[in-house]
Amino acid sequence: ETGVTQSPTHLIKTRGQQVTLRCSSQSGHNTVSWYQQALGQGPQFIFQYYREEENGRGNFPPRFSGLQFPNYSSELNVNALELDDSALYLCASSQGQGGVEQYFGPGTRLTVT
Amino acid sequence: AQSVTQLGSHVSVSEGALVLLRCNYSSSVPPYLFWYVQYPNQGLQLLLKYTSAATLVKGINGFEAEFKKSETSFHLTKPSAHMRDAAEYFCAVTLSNTGNQFYFGTGTSLTVIP
Numbered sequence: 001e002t003g004v005t006q007s008p009t010h011l012i013k014t015r016g017q018q019v020t021l022r023c024s025s026q027s028g029h030n031t032v033s034w035y036q037q038a039l040g041q042g043p044q045f046i047f048q049y050y051r052e053e054e055n056g057r058g059n060f061p062p063r064f065s066g067l068q069f070p071n072y073s074s075e076l077n078v079n080a081l082e083l084d085d086s087a088l089y090l091c092a093s094s095q096g097q098g099g100v101e102q103y104f105g106p107g108t109r110l111t112v113t
Numbered sequence: 114a115q116s117v118t119q120l121g122s123h124v125s126v127s128e129g130a131l132v133l134l135r136c137n138y139s140s141s142v143p144p145y146l147f148w149y150v151q152y153p154n155q156g157l158q159l160l161l162k163y164t165s166a167a168t169l170v171k172g173i174n175g176f177e178a179e180f181k182k183s184e185t186s187f188h189l190t191k192p193s194a195h196m197r198d199a200a201e202y203f204c205a206v207t208l209s210n211t212g213n214q215f216y217f218g219t220g221t222s223l224t225v226i227p
Binding site: 004031033035040041042043044045048050055056058090092097100101102103104105106107109 | 145154156157158162164203205213214216218219220
């Protein structure tokens with residue numbers, strides 16, 4: 001059984017640029033959730049995708065967008081990067097629309113300068 | 114609205130001593146509750162979960178937690194701390210009827226003193 005993987009591991013971008021982060025869900029899981037974890041804070045829910053459709057969104061602006069593909073992998077896109085977007089971005093996968101057991105990937109560390 | 118409060122952002126215990134990490138929640142519907150551990154530069158690993166079955170939940174690495182509805186608490190305990198337990202611990206809540214959005218506490222950093 002393959003766990004949740006994320007790429008890249010680290011990323012440095014300049015303010016105003018755009019970034020795409022990728023996540024492969026655990027085998028057998030069809031739901032992916034994205035979280036932003038700022039330094040010293042708990043993860044904050046960005047959004048969730050279930051069977052390629054957005055299934056819930058947290059309090060993040062529209063410049064945070066996502067996709068889920070037929071193989072249930074997912075992308076998180078952030079446009080017009082701001083310094084405050086610097087954080088660890090975590091992806092979690094689960095099974096089913098109401099699946100409560102989420103398995104997290106190692107995260108992507110994004111630094112915006 | 115749902116939220117989680119973790120009392121004590123830093124906890125230090127001696128090796129072999131009891132570990133107690135506190136978590137209180139607020140939820141408009143019966144909650145599902147979780148404890149996760151995060152080691153430096155890693156993602157979150159599930160320690161244990163409460164999903165409306167037994168109120169005393171046993172997890173991995175000797176940790177357990179008790180759901181107390183009257184106190185809206187879900188404190189994490191371990192009888193004897195080990196050096197490898199040093200990490201960041203997060204309590205999280207989700208709604209039992211959706212299971213999508215998790216609300217995390219701000220975390221408790223556990224230090225184990227040899």
